[in-house]
Amino acid sequence: MKSFFNKQHQKLIADPMGDQNPITIQVLGICSALAITTQLENALVMTLAVIFVMTSASSIISILRNNIPNRIRIIVQLLVVASLVALVDQILKAFLPDASEQLSVFIGLIITNCIIMGRLEAFAMGNKLWDSFLDALGNAFGYGWILVAVAFVRELFGSGKLMGYEVPGFNYLYELGYMNNNLMILPPMALIVVGLIIWMQRARNNDLIEEN
Amino acid sequence: MHNILRKIKPHFEEGGRLHTLYPAYDAFETFLFVPNHTSNRGTHIKDSVDLKRTMVLVIIALLPCLLFGMWNTGYQYHSQLTSGMDGYQEVYSIFDHFLFGLWKVLPLIIVSYVVGLGIEFAFAVQRKHQVNEGYLVTGMLIPLTMPIDVPLWMLALSVIFAVVIGKEVFGGTGMNIVNPALTARAFIFFAYPTKMSGDKVWVHSADSIDGISGETALGQLASLVNVNPLNTEVINKSKEFLGDGLYSLSNSFFGIIPGSIGETSVIAILIGALILLFTGIGSFRIMASMFVGGLSMAYIFNWVAPDTNLFMSLDPLHQLCIGSFLFGMVFMATDPVSAAQTNRGKIIYGFLCGVLSIMIRVFNPAYPEGVMVAILFMNIMAPLIDHYVVQANINRRLKRIKVNE
Numbered sequence: 001m002k003s004f005f006n007k008q009h010q011k012l013i014a015d016p017m018g019d020q021n022p023i024t025i026q027v028l029g030i031c032s033a034l035a036i037t038t039q040l041e042n043a044l045v046m047t048l049a050v051i052f053v054m055t056s057a058s059s060i061i062s063i064l065r066n067n068i069p070n071r072i073r074i075i076v077q078l079l080v081v082a083s084l085v086a087l088v089d090q091i092l093k094a095f096l097p098d099a100s101e102q103l104s105v106f107i108g109l110i111i112t113n114c115i116i117m118g119r120l121e122a123f124a125m126g127n128k129l130w131d132s133f134l135d136a137l138g139n140a141f142g143y144g145w146i147l148v149a150v151a152f153v154r155e156l157f158g159s160g161k162l163m164g165y166e167v168p169g170f171n172y173l174y175e176l177g178y179m180n181n182n183l184m185i186l187p188p189m190a191l192i193v194v195g196l197i198i199w200m201q202r203a204r205n206n207d208l209i210e211e212n
Numbered sequence: 213m214h215n216i217l218r219k220i221k222p223h224f225e226e227g228g229r230l231h232t233l234y235p236a237y238d239a240f241e242t243f244l245f246v247p248n249h250t251s252n253r254g255t256h257i258k259d260s261v262d263l264k265r266t267m268v269l270v271i272i273a274l275l276p277c278l279l280f281g282m283w284n285t286g287y288q289y290h291s292q293l294t295s296g297m298d299g300y301q302e303v304y305s306i307f308d309h310f311l312f313g314l315w316k317v318l319p320l321i322i323v324s325y326v327v328g329l330g331i332e333f334a335f336a337v338q339r340k341h342q343v344n345e346g347y348l349v350t351g352m353l354i355p356l357t358m359p360i361d362v363p364l365w366m367l368a369l370s371v372i373f374a375v376v377i378g379k380e381v382f383g384g385t386g387m388n389i390v391n392p393a394l395t396a397r398a399f400i401f402f403a404y405p406t407k408m409s410g411d412k413v414w415v416h417s418a419d420s421i422d423g424i425s426g427e428t429a430l431g432q433l434a435s436l437v438n439v440n441p442l443n444t445e446v447i448n449k450s451k452e453f454l455g456d457g458l459y460s461l462s463n464s465f466f467g468i469i470p471g472s473i474g475e476t477s478v479i480a481i482l483i484g485a486l487i488l489l490f491t492g493i494g495s496f497r498i499m500a501s502m503f504v505g506g507l508s509m510a511y512i513f514n515w516v517a518p519d520t521n522l523f524m525s526l527d528p529l530h531q532l533c534i535g536s537f538l539f540g541m542v543f544m545a546t547d548p549v550s551a552a553q554t555n556r557g558k559i560i561y562g563f564l565c566g567v568l569s570i571m572i573r574v575f576n577p578a579y580p581e582g583v584m585v586a587i588l589f590m591n592i593m594a595p596l597i598d599h600y601v602v603q604a605n606i607n608r609r610l611k612r613i614k615v616n617e
Contacts, residue, residue: 179366183403192377199381 006086012134016142019205023146024198028114033147033188034107044153045092045099047144049107053084054116058136061124068125077120078111087111115143128190150193158184266493270349273494274543276480277356281473282313285360288470297354317402317473320367322363327368328354331375345414346549347375353393353543356474357536357584360422361405370400390591391550394540394584401581464533475536485542494546497555498517506532513574523574537569540583550591557594557601565590 022028036042051132057080061068068076092100100107110116119139124132156159160170160180170178183189244597286309328351352373377393379388400407463469466478474480510528517524532538545551545565552561565586572582579585 177402179407181403182405183399186402195381 003042004065006056009134012131013138016138021142022115022139023143028118029143032113032118033150033194034187036103037147037151037154037190038158038185040155041099041149043147045096047105047147048109049140050143052079053088053110054136055133056079056084057116057120058124058132059129060121062127065125074088077117081116082111115139116207142197150190153193154184156188157181166178225302234312262443265381267348269491271352273484274352276483277474278399280467280480281356281476282317283310284467284476285473286310286312316360316365319364320358323364323367323369324354325351325373328375331372334524335380350392354396356518357472359472366404367405370396371400385457388549390588391544391547394544394588397584398588430434451591461530477535478538480536481542497558498546498551499541500546501559501562502566506537506564506570509567509570536581536583545587550594552594554598556599559596561590561594
């Protein structure tokens with residue numbers, strides 16, 4: 001009999017965090033990683049939203065998977081994701097109006113986040129509820145930690161703040177002539193920071209380097 | 213010197229204590245002497261010009277710009293110092309100007325070389341490849357494109373960015389897609405715009421004097437877009453570009469205007485260009501076609517310019533003499549690694565560089581350094597141009613075969 005949380009389940013969660021990371025290895029969901037990582041707070045809110053939408057959508061689709069007619073499966077998936085996103089959007093508007101305003105259209109664009117549709121189509125359509133839930137959780141966290149890491153670097157060096165608060169040591173640095181790096185706030189730098197993370201990952205694990 | 217090197221060599225060879233540092237040792241040895249190892253397989257073309265000599269020649273070509281830049285730094289500073297004080301203008305001699313400039317420019321060059329070469333060595337040791345001479349030129353170009361008052365740590369940061377992101381991620385010298393020196397400048401331009409543009413950074417400011425401002429010619433021109441040509445202030449500003457005003461054609465030609473260290477003097481750049489062309493290092497095709505491209509775009513603008521845009525209607529030759537157009541044309545666009553490789557491709561590449569430079573400069577006054585953006589953009593386009601040139605050639609030859617059959 002299968003245990004409740006066996007090796008395979010661990011792999012479902014661990015892989016997307018590291019060697020199968022949706023952003024750095026599969027290069028999915030890059031658009032939101034570029035757009036909303038100027039501030040740590042936005043990245044955290046986005047991560048939470050994606051975790052919620054992804055795990056719920058995967059679970060729902062996994063339950064329904066045997067009853068979804070194959071021809072209209074994409075529409076059904078979209079419908080589920082869209083209603084969940086609408087829910088998140090409303091909740092954010094009600095309880096976190098500032099973050100909601102800053103994230104603006106990007107909350108709505110979670111619908112088109114390739115990672116979610118990709119996992120629904122590739123995993124939840126063919127696996128049981130618990131497996132699908134874990135897979136979604138792993139992928140959402142894999143997406144989230146990259147987002148938070150990039151946002152950390154960009155907010156720290158771009159505006160000298162973290163979560164919107166001044167970093168304590170920075171006023172001394174300013175007096176010494178330190179200045180915030182404007183390029184960090186511009187989108188290209190997000191791409192470069194993600195690139196550096198990819199570089200580190202590949203340097204640590206040679207299996208990830210494609211052969212030419 | 214040679215003896216010392218030979219004495220310490222065993223430490224770095226296989227089995228020696230410091231074997232991991234062999235690339236660093238190798239770099240010093242080949243830098244100081246002609247390499248003593250020859251290629252051990254296949255045929256190689258023998259030529260007296262190897263990578264090292266090429267790089268040294270480019271450095272020599274850059275020297276006029278550097279020396280003039282030093283003099284101009286001192287001159288701009290001292291003339292600001294004595295402005296309005298009759299009779300004091302003669303206090304400082306040419307020598308004083310030069311010494312002051314040397315004092316200001318030397319730290320920039322040292323920082324650029326120490327940081328850049330440090331990273332190159334670290335990568336060479338880590339990856340066990342040889343250190344290339346490529347950085348010698350980049351390290352000289354970077355300070356020359358900076359305003360004189362740039363803080364040293366910013367310079368160091370941009371050098372790190374240029375060497376790591378612009379060069380090493382692609383595999384080091386010869387593999388880079390974009391010109392590393394321009395990468396450094398673009399980085400610092402977008403990262404710290406307050407230190408890279410505006411009217412406060414181009415002349416070294418003394419703490420004792422307030423209101424030292426030396427606007428570059430382009431910055432001045434950018435304020436002349438969309439203005440009423442009958443306004444007295446506008447007339448005064450535009451007068452500076454005529455006759456014997458600060459930004460007149462002759463001043464721009466000789467380079468006695470505020471600007472980045474190496475870019476101001478057309479004469480110094482032309483001397484460098486002659487050295488590059490005479491030794492066959494710089495591509496004549498790129499330089500000529502870029503000049504033609506810039507000139508024709510400037511003529512078009514001059515022709516269609518409305519009365520309210522004095523930037524557009526500037527004399528075309530004058531337009532090319534200000535800013536870093538010529539510096540970019542001679543030293544940046546001709547970089548053999550990032551430029552187009554085919555002959556026809558070089559002409560297209562250069563022409564588009566010129567057209568885009570002037571277009572960006574005039575249409576978007578927020579980016580007065582259109583040259584930088586234009587060359588970077590064309591660097592990225594260069595492989596595409598080459599691809600189509602080669603394809604066109606193949607197709608043409610294929611057609612010929614069919615006719616013969």
